[in-house]
Amino acid sequence: MEVNDINMQSDNCEPDRAAHPGIFLCREAGKSDHQPSGRCVDFPVSVVLPAGGSGERTGLQTPKQFCSFLGRPLITYTIQAFERVLWIQSIMVVVAKENMDLMTDIIQRFQHRKVRVVPGGSTRHRSICNGVLALGEEGEGTSAMERPKVVIIHDAVRPFVEEDFLYKIAMAAKEQGAAGAIRPLVSTVIATTSEGYLDHSLERAKYRASEMPQGFTYDVICQAYQRCSESDFEFGTECLHLALQYCGTNAKLIEGPPTLWKVTYKRDLAAAESIVKETLSRSACIITGGSTQAVTLADALQKAVGALDVELDVIPDLMGDNARYLLKEWNFIQVSVSTSCLSEVEAMLGALEAANRALLHPLVVIWVHFSSMDELSVSGRVAEPAAIMDLASTAKLRNILLYGIQLHQSKEAERWERSVLRVAEIASALIRDRSPALVGQLLQA
Ligand SMILES: Nc1ccn([C@@H]2O[C@H](COP(=O)(O)OP(=O)(O)OP(=O)(O)O)[C@@H](O)[C@H]2O)c(=O)n1
Numbered sequence: 001m002e003v004n005d006i007n008m009q010s011d012n013c014e015p016d017r018a019a020h021p022g023i024f025l026c027r028e029a030g031k032s033d034h035q036p037s038g039r040c041v042d043f044p045v046s047v048v049l050p051a052g053g054s055g056e057r058t059g060l061q062t063p064k065q066f067c068s069f070l071g072r073p074l075i076t077y078t079i080q081a082f083e084r085v086l087w088i089q090s091i092m093v094v095v096a097k098e099n100m101d102l103m104t105d106i107i108q109r110f111q112h113r114k115v116r117v118v119p120g121g122s123t124r125h126r127s128i129c130n131g132v133l134a135l136g137e138e139g140e141g142t143s144a145m146e147r148p149k150v151v152i153i154h155d156a157v158r159p160f161v162e163e164d165f166l167y168k169i170a171m172a173a174k175e176q177g178a179a180g181a182i183r184p185l186v187s188t189v190i191a192t193t194s195e196g197y198l199d200h201s202l203e204r205a206k207y208r209a210s211e212m213p214q215g216f217t218y219d220v221i222c223q224a225y226q227r228c229s230e231s232d233f234e235f236g237t238e239c240l241h242l243a244l245q246y247c248g249t250n251a252k253l254i255e256g257p258p259t260l261w262k263v264t265y266k267r268d269l270a271a272a273e274s275i276v277k278e279t280l281s282r283s284a285c286i287i288t289g290g291s292t293q294a295v296t297l298a299d300a301l302q303k304a305v306g307a308l309d310v311e312l313d314v315i316p317d318l319m320g321d322n323a324r325y326l327l328k329e330w331n332f333i334q335v336s337v338s339t340s341c342l343s344e345v346e347a348m349l350g351a352l353e354a355a356n357r358a359l360l361h362p363l364v365v366i367w368v369h370f371s372s373m374d375e376l377s378v379s380g381r382v383a384e385p386a387a388i389m390d391l392a393s394t395a396k397l398r399n400i401l402l403y404g405i406q407l408h409q410s411k412e413a414e415r416w417e418r419s420v421l422r423v424a425e426i427a428s429a430l431i432r433d434r435s436p437a438l439v440g441q442l443l444q445a
């Protein structure tokens, strides 16, 4: 994967902002691709996302939290993971002073809500401390939010955090004063002598890796930072230690899922992109227009794609109840058997834009033009590839990736089955890879 260093001025792969007045947010009831867990948290919870580092270990010019994949900086995935949690009242993003404008631009571009930005410090603890203290102050443009009872602290470069685990951390922090995520060690920890030789190794089963998120009652984390030493600020890496050392608060440790890992090296950005792509490509819906031929093809595709690990729903259109697919699906296959087929695709693109879904992730629309030989002779030609390319170029500006697959019906059963399998394989690959390079192409099955 080529890691797109975000252009500090503007990121040209961003969709046209004017066309998208607002990010599709999960809080709009009934319009969510994320069903709130319905968990009830009856005390105010705020979040601090330390994002003030330089990401040196990636070897990239751009700090890793601002590196983009799938058209979005890494940090927006993390912010989105917290925004979709209804019981979180506010998110404090802490960035280096020189990145304040960039962060403000990202918040506007992706219309993140509940988010404030404050300047960080020279170390992670200093940044976190700035974020925690800012929670206690009124921020411009924010309503008079309550001072939080619990503060969740989470590295901004850990994008894969789920509501259920956040709930466990928040509830444990309220009960115990502090709580933290842990994971089993994957390497044994050893102590070395000053000459660089093995001194001793630790019994791995007795130790765990400290991860994020961590939670603290506001009083505990404030007190810890008020009492800790300069050396803690300069060299420390563990908030749970500060709570124990300076507040006598013994954190509750909760084993978290493997998804809590931190983006540290350049390869981790490629891994994060791959995980997001995998999440987006698990399902698709086929719109048949109700024609018998299209339904036959869709049924055959459903069987073929089953082997390719993509769950397919077959629907006649996106009207009525089926409009819900516009709000939860990331991949659409439009089967057209009519000669005036592009109008169907244009209508779908319009509906997708109106649903305002493409800002979170690039949507995939695959137009399968299914022409019987006699139809070709009647229509003479299917829609010109240039027309599809033009439509795709416009759609791409809206973060919708339009691809075409041409399929000729054959009366020979074997040939027909081979063609259907090819359509399934091509469609699966387009959905999985979301390659900008193939946008507008009319691929032959
Ligand atoms: N002065 C700092 C240093 C780090 N962080 C944040 O703390 C989190 C975890 O730190 P780490 O992975 O070490 O990030 P960096 O310090 O940027 O990485 P590196 O050590 O490779 O420079 C990151 O979200 C980072 O932006 C911060 O807010 N302020």
Ligand SMILES: O=P(O)(O)OC[C@@H](O)[C@@H](O)[C@@H](O)CO
Residues within 6 Å of the ligand: 124, 155, 210, 211, 212, 237, 238, 239, 264
């Ligand atoms: O040490 P780094 O700055 O790479 O990352 C911070 C991590 O240490 C920290 O997130 C967890 O160990 C939990 O404290």
